[in-house]
Amino acid sequence: MENKLTIYNTLTRKKEVFEPINPPHVGMYVCGPTVYGDAHLGHARSGINFDILFRYLKYLGYKVRYVRNITDVGHLENDADSGEDKIQKKARLDQLEPMEVVKYFTDRYHQNMDHLNNLHPSIEPTASGHIIEQIELVKKILENGYAYESEGSLYFDVEKYNHDFQYGKLSGRRIEELLQNTRELAGQEEKKNAFDFALWKKADPKHIMHWPSPWSEGYPGWHLECSAMGKKYLGETFDIHGGGMDLLFPHHESEIAQANAAMGHDPVKYWMHNNMITVNGQKMGKSLNNFITLNEFFTGRHSALDQAYKPMTIRFFILQAHYRSPLDFSTDALKAAEKGMHKLFEAYHLLENLKPSKTSSIEIKSFENKCFEAMNDDLNTPMVIAQLFELAKAINLVNSGRESLTQNDIEQAKALMKLFLFDLLGLKDEKQEDDSELIDYLMGTLLKIRQEAKEKKDYATADMIRNELAKLKIQIKDTKEGAKWSFL
């Protein structure tokens, strides 16, 4: 592997050269959605960013096992482990079985991810399917003395843990500060300290999602599923754990604590976190009620949207920012992305008909080097895209005869575009294609009539044809080689 991939490790707050624990195998775990609502733009971001990582690692020759969980239980509705399970709340409101809600939103999530052209993870485990593993993990933590029972529930003893290990090493928090700053919240009497978190919660009688355990009829704490499933499918220590920045604390912090408490060592070598998507500079999120779901983007049905946006536009928009930077949403930015992406595709198609020369005035190899350099630099996709734009410009110049490329270089350019644009960035040209012979023939006839009208200077007829077709979202382009048409 001549490519030196570096990734930013949240744990060390530095970029580090990526070296797998057991090459050529790589284990990566990414926190997936809680399936009680439609996925929004934020879910798209983490889905896409870790898809890029998955694709690139595979390209580099690693055998990657990519695990992304579905949280379908145990996610508490509000504060302090005393709230109501999110899935259950939604189920009660809709008069549905909890698992019906889970199925519905899981399917929609999958559909959205497919539209965004994200590859499927290798394994997609559900929390509800791993209750036994979670109970086993709790037992271990209890055995090792880092948990205590209270009223049928089990809590993680953060203070004791911090004594032997270090709670807060991922998020840079100190326990003394947590002590000072934790607010007074109701329903915490069972806990020794406000920052202790639930490993197992006893279900109250109203609670319909519950499982038997040695302690009570109940359900597992939120942080547990990732610890249990990561361990099960990737081992006690694995390479990469990813997720949104908002999960850094307390979720990932607690995962580290659970692993140490159970196994005595850290679970993960590289922690990666993608930044948030903002609207007018503010985080897009459920609590702020300013999120736009992916389905709303795809259909255009949302008051903040002026039109429908294609999944690839969303993907390109997201990839134009580095994953660790906040990304501000606006329809203008989205439109700019749409146009820019179109330009890249046009250049790619141009390569098919480019006239080769005896010599090349452009060095394709340097574009390639820069693209790899950018990918290796903590997945700098905006830099990759900038390089592809440069390449597109070069292709256009060759097309206009101002620069030249040999046949061999044209092939290289094509391979380069294909590799980065389609295989690694995972974009695809979604232009509506209707190449049925009938349409082709009809369009050919219409264009012929229009051409004849133009030759007779009957511009009224020529323009009428153009205008009528425009209503069908068919665009006529008069080029030097004659009129061409395409769907908008």
Place this chain on the structure above:
RNA sequence: GGUACCGUGGCCGAGUGGCUAGGCGGAGGUCUGCAAAACCUUAUACAGCGGUUCGAAUCCGCUCGGUACCUCCA
């Protein structure tokens, strides 16, 4: 209040000591019956004030402004 991060041209967004980022939009041009599309060229920048340095958007300090996490969240 604690912790972390950020402030780049009309908009989005890379870069982090000296070398054009890029896209959208604007302006000019090529093409065209007109238009659209496409292509080419081009202008506009590093929040403010100090400091370090031969040299700072990039390092340091202060000020102002903003965001995230500290409670569920991608």
